[in-house]
Amino acid sequence: MKIKDYYANPLVKLNEATHEYYWTATNEIIQGPSITKLIEVIYPFKIKDIPADALKAGIEKGVCVHNRLSEYIKAKDDSKCQHTYNGWPIQTHTKEYLWIKEQLANVSCQEIYSEVSLSNGRYNGTFDLLYLDHNNKWHLVDFKTTARLNKAKEILQLKFYEQLITDIFEDIPEIDYYEIYNSKNQEHYTFDDDLQKQAEFEKAKIMNESEFSELFKN
């Protein structure tokens, strides 16, 4: 299948309220872990370390920034932030959205895809951004809105997205560039070879010797 066709008629969608993936043809819920769950084998999410209100505020900002970027990329339309704190608009939401939007203005591409949900029958995920540049190179991009940087975890996540993408799309043999835009720190970066090798090693470990290894047999 070509990504252009899938993008027009996605086979899989994510129910944002329940965080469940489902087949659009049947509305049947797709079993199997998300990429977020898979990478927790190596990088457990220490929810106890974060105060509940900070966690909630962080998730709200992440959803807001991601949704507005997706809206902008898909429709070239500026949506508004609806969030308030004590009756005032939350300025960080808009500031971070505008920073990434400004960075993306420098990107020139032949094809661009935002927020696509995928399943390969083993696991599921939704990538933030994928585009084909004018040298026919594919860029897989993730947006981060928290200060906590963990490059090793980020590239592991992107390697699992690459697998999903190349499993499903005949026109994407591999990802050429992995990139992060961190709007909290206002940083844009890629990953060196050592980090990429480490991520491949960790990916194999999750596939071969974890609670999820059954999914990857045969």
Ligand SMILES: [Zn+2]
């Ligand atoms: Zn907002």
